[in-house]
Amino acid sequence: MDRELVITNRILGIDPGLNITGYGVLEIGNGPPRLCEAGVVRGRSRGSLTGRLLEIHQGVADVIATLRPSVMALEQLYSHYARPRTAILMGHARGVICLAAAEAGIPVMHYASTQVKRILTGAGRAGKLQMQRAIQRELHLTQLPEPHDVADALAVALCHCYLKDKLGGK
Numbered sequence: 001m002d003r004e005l006v007i008t009n010r011i012l013g014i015d016p017g018l019n020i021t022g023y024g025v026l027e028i029g030n031g032p033p034r035l036c037e038a039g040v041v042r043g044r045s046r047g048s049l050t051g052r053l054l055e056i057h058q059g060v061a062d063v064i065a066t067l068r069p070s071v072m073a074l075e076q077l078y079s080h081y082a083r084p085r086t087a088i089l090m091g092h093a094r095g096v097i098c099l100a101a102a103e104a105g106i107p108v109m110h111y112a113s114t115q116v117k118r119i120l121t122g123a124g125r126a127g128k129l130q131m132q133r134a135i136q137r138e139l140h141l142t143q144l145p146e147p148h149d150v151a152d153a154l155a156v157a158l159c160h161c162y163l164k165d166k167l168g169g170k
Contacts, residue, residue, distance in 0.1 A: 019052070022150045074094065
């Protein structure tokens with residue numbers, strides 16, 4: 001007799017970007033984490049920072065409203081000292097993503113990319129292909145998750161899934 005799958009909550013993982021923001025929703029229940037949906041939100045307004053931010057906010061808000069996650073796991077901002085402008089621009093994207101979560105009343109957990117990589121591969125400096133393969137293995141996917149923004153979003157969601165009990169969260 002098969003046990004019926006009971007879903008207790010959903011984790012929304014986000015890989016923020018100004019042009020492409022990856023998202024992945026995992027269902028957590030009485031079995032291993034299961035992929036609910038994954039995709040990208042595209043900022044299409046070329047040349048307009050405010051237009052892209054609005055599109056990211058609306059896209060993430062739509063994902064939240066449609067899939068109703070109980071928590072958001074968001075990749076932290078990494079700043080290289082040689083490119084501070086990139087970090088500032090990415091901070092804008094993270095801000096509107098956090099705003100969408102706050103408007104929906106869901107908590108946001110932040111994870112460093114090195115922590116996510118270490119949890120899933122054992123190496124904090126794992127490459128994109130290594131991460132895609134780790135996600136494929138963990139979620140029993142038939143294909144590599146594409147594009148890598150989706151794999152990164154699923155990775156941060158899985159990281160939260162594996163660490164949530166240690167953090168006392170959802």
